[in-house]
Amino acid sequence: MDIIKRIKYLKKLLNKNNYLYYIKQNPELSDGEYDTYFRELLKLENLYPQYKDIDSPTHRIGAKPSTEFKITKHLQPMMSLSDCFNEEEFHTWHNRNSKILKNQNFEMVSELKIDGLAISLIYENSKLKTASTRGNGNEGEDVTSNARTIKTIPLNLNKNIPGNIEIRGEVFISKSQFTTLNIEREKNNLPKYSNPRNCASGSLRQLDPIITKSRRLDTFIYSIGYYDSSILLPETQYDRLKFLSELGFKTNNNTLLSNSLEGTINIYKSFEKKIPELDYLCDGLVIKVNNINSQNIIGELTRSPKWAIAFKYPGNRAITQIKDIEINIGRTGTINPIANLVPIELDGVTITNATLHNPSYIEKLDLKIGDWVYIERAGDVIPKVLSVIKNKRNGLEKKFIFPIICPSCNSKIVRNKSDAIYYCLNNKCITKIKRSIEYFVSKNAMDVEGLGPSIIEKLVSNKIINNFADIYYLKKEDLLKLDGFGVKSAENLIHSIENSKNRSSVKLLVALGINHIGNEMSDLILNKFESIKNLYNLNYDHLLEIPQIGPQIATSIIEYFNDADNRTQIDKLINLGLNYKNIKSSNINSDLLGLNFVITGKLEKFTRSEIKDLILSLGGKVSSNITKNIDYLIAGTDPGSKLEKATELKIKIISENEFKILIK
Ligand SMILES: [Zn+2]
Incomplete structure (x- = not known):
């Protein structure tokens, strides 16, 4: 050969x-x-x-991770576009160009303005040489290794283009991929991305290309920067887009031509309704003079071309007033300021709260109680305050004083350097205790049915329980002392608490509420270290042997187990008979190793969590969505749309009985 x-x-x-x-x-x-x-x-x-x-x-x-990005110079500066927000402003732009071109009916091309981040790609003799971010317009960060992992960026052009050509476009993440990613992050106790744009930017600017690859970024290519004079290019923007597509780039097909002001405004209006249905974020149109020669006649300002304009749509924003700022204490002791808003409708949802992150965020906004503000909501995340409308102030606004002690337990609060968030470090803080118990019993953790926040509130306030281990000492009589409990409901709750003792060690480790330890991480840790008890004496290096664990997660685990109170609580749980050893290490059965399952419809022989635990204990995986990576769909009665999708993708569909045969 x-x-x-x-x-x-x-x-x-x-x-x-x-x-x-x-x-x-x-x-x-x-x-x-x-x-x-x-x-x-x-x-x-x-x-x-x-x-x-x-x-x-x-x-x-994906190449090896780097420690920092190299800076690379663009062959031709990357310009930014000037914006307009209404027809009047667009009219002004059109009018100016008509005068310069001495033509009312010059041709314009309307392209969607994808809300991602700009990328510049240099091809040398048809091969991808460098990829860089916009940076300051003259030079950007070299993200070549990362760009190579994006499947829609050709490594080799379809046509032979001698010399250098610089290609520009937008890197983005689809809305559906963004949602999937955030569900994943939530499961793993990682902070969610606030919107697809930040997510795309964070993913492209990863020092580790493997991470970039896992994010499944996508691109739309829309223009050409520098090119060697020997390269012949089409004369109009519209034809250049076609040319780019022929070279192998992904271009957006919502591109339309018009040669009148009214025509372009109609295009703008018609897309406003279509855009929310697209699977990517788009915040307006980019209108360009189509003829390249005309573009050159019109010319450029220092940083933006005069022959193009971003014609933007009003975003998912609303104006409302800050009624108050409250402090929310989290399970790990985070002290989060929350804006209490005059209720306002946004995207069909009534908004009453918005996050303010930390004191520096409030300072930066110069936000006061009583201020009128713009709020924005992106995806399903908690809305945030964007800016203060200062000319609406009447002098009655009050400055918010950030507390220096925990509002719940009065102990001093401490600022964490890495995220600028304040923490209450008191282990006896009553609000922290309540939150940690709520988390312990939640669906994702020990899944204790019927033990909601209001019951926990009563139990903790009446000092019947002081920590999550205490729930296992609860007796029917304790509950009967509380308002709202009858004999039957008390028995039911005791039963479901008892039942939760059967949860796996992986769930128990999640339930402890260690920062950053969700289901997947817990699974990895117990696969390696086998028992929660073995985690008491781990050091940094032991933990870093798991590739998915970085310094931040390792620190969080070590700090947790270094705390004597925490260890006492876990010992208590172990003595109560909870599972603290990984079953997998004692169970050599791994029939389902590497197989991916989705479950749908009503099952008769298993509950959802039983069948899930069973699959996991046999080495399989359970997903919630049908994709082509799924091996089996287990379908009960009334299966719904997942069945259709599985049929479409030719995924094996099995009944409960067939599943039982499979694992025999
Ligand atoms: Zn406190």
Whole structure:
């Protein structure tokens, strides 16, 4: 076999299939075939590294993490666009250009303004050489390794373009991928991203390309920056977009031409209704003079072209008044300021609160109680206060004094340097205790049915329980002393508390409420260290042996187990008979190893959590959404839309009985 030829062939085959798959959405190779060729190429390149080239699809695996980004200069500065927010302002722009061009009916192209972050790609002799962020417009951060992991960025152009060409576009994350990612982060106790834009930016600017890859970023390419004079380009923006698409880039197909002011305004109006239905964020249109020659005649200001304008839509914002600022104490002792708002409708939801993060955020906004403010809501996250409308002040506004002691227990609060958030460090703080018990019994943790916040409030206030371990000492008589309990309801609650003792050690570790330890992390930790007791004496290096654990998580675990009170509580739980050892280590059955399940409909033989625990204990995984990575859909009665989707994707659908046979 001629190695060089084979590598070349494989590269071409895989790159072409990537293009067909991600841009044309019509691949020729099946996933299995793709994998086989990919692995062959990877093997050959490892054996013969001298033949590994920068355009190889194996680069898409992600390069090694770097410690900081290099700065790279753009061949041609990246401009930003001036904005307009209404027809009148757009009219002014159009009018000015008509005068310069001496033509009322010059042609304009309307493109969607994708709300992501700008990227510049330099191709040298058709191969991707560098990718960089906008930065200050003249130079940006070199994110080449990360860009290589984005499947819609071609490593090799479809046409032979000699010399250098600089391509510009937007990197974004789809709304659906954003939601999936945040669900995942919530499960793992990681802070959620506030909106897809921040998420895309955070993901592209990762020092570790593997992380970038896992975020599944996407792109739309829309313009050309510098190009060697030997390269011949089409004469209009519209044709250049077509040309970019022919080169293998993903371009947005919501691009329309018009040669009148009214026509363009109609396009603007018609897209306002369409945009919310798209799977990516878009905050307006970009209107450009179509003819490149006309663009050159109109010219540029220092930082923005005069021949283009961003015609923006009003965002998901509303104006309301701050009634008060309250302090919310979290389970880990976080002291969060929350704005209490005059209720306002936004996106069909009534908003009464908005987050203010920390004292510096309030200071930066110069926010006072009684102020009128803009609030914004992105996705399903808690709304935030964007800015203060200072000319609405009447002098009666009051400055908010951030407390220096915990409002619940009066102990001194301490500022954490890394997130600027204040914490109450008192383990006996009654509000912290309530929150930690609420968390302990929550669905995601020990899942104690019927033990809600109001009952916990009464139990803690009456000093019947002082920590989460105490719930297991509760007796029917204790509950009967509280308002609202009858014999039956008290018995039920005692029963469900008792029942929760059967939860796995993974759930118990989650329930302890250690910062950053969600289900997945807990699973990883107990897989390695086998028992919660083994975590008492771990040091930093032990923990960092798990690749997913970074310094922040390791510190959080060590601090938790260094605390004698915490260890006493866990010992109590262990003595009560709760599961603290990983079953997997004593159970060699791993029939379902690596298999992915989704469960739908009503089951008869298992409860949802029973079947989930069973699958997990046998090495399988349970997901909530049907994707092509799912191996089995377990369908009960009334299965709903998941069944349709699974059928569509040709996923194996099995009944409860078939599942039982599978695990026998
Ligand atoms: Zn406190």
